[in-house]
Amino acid sequence: MRSFGMALSIIGLLAVGALGCGSQGNIAPVTGTITLDGAPLEGAAVSFQPIASEGELTVSGMGSYGKTDAQGHYSLKLIETDGEGASVGSHRVQVSVAEEQAGDALTTDKVPSRYRGFDSELTFDVPSSGTETANFDLTTKRKR
Template identity: 30%
Template sequence: MQATTSHPIGYWLIVGLLAFSFGCSGDSIDPEYKPVTGTVTLDGQPLANAQVSFVPFEAGSSGAGFTDQDGVYRLYYAARRPGAKMGENKVFITKEKPLTSKRGEFSRMSESDLELLPARYNRRTELTANVTDQTNVIDFELKSK
């Protein structure tokens, strides 16, 4: 005589959900996005704590990251996936000025008063970058004047 085991529907539901979650892990990388890294300098010196954003000309998620103390950045999209969308991207680089104003003066400051870099790198960016299906090391040599 052969024994049969019956499992409640909830058991199969849990097994199915576990299989789905392992198959659709949040760490999977979209094939349209490729890792991007590089260095940002200002007047020949590494630019630390600057935000670098790649915004695709075509539809898609932006890639963004911050430079470290050596001016090196790595881009991430969808919160924590490494990379930026392949193709032409508009690039925005921002760096806030350290605040040294007195209390209450902050409300009288304009956006340009708070930005260290010229507008041609952020609000009116002239920067673009092409992300390809290979290693993407894209450096930016910015000038303050």
């Protein structure tokens, strides 16, 4: 019984190692700018989460994050290692800016819900060469 548990532990470590090795070789630098209704979106949390290819059960790499400056510019870092960039491939992109309401402990987000969370309508394909133009022009009103 003890050897069975050890075998499961070794298999688990090998699986985690294989996932890590596969994604590390496919990292590319990603920067861009985010605007909201034409103005730079300062202080926005930006996240890129790889989207699993059709027929795959898991995503193809680790997620990335960044934060916009006063000009709405951001650079991505890998969540697990803080290395620069993002995994090559398709990503779901989430953007959020939490604000505290005056005299209230609740927070609001000036970014519309369609750009936040796991069901964000934003996507981006990270090329193997990287990009400096992962730009998103968000709007508070839907375009018709």
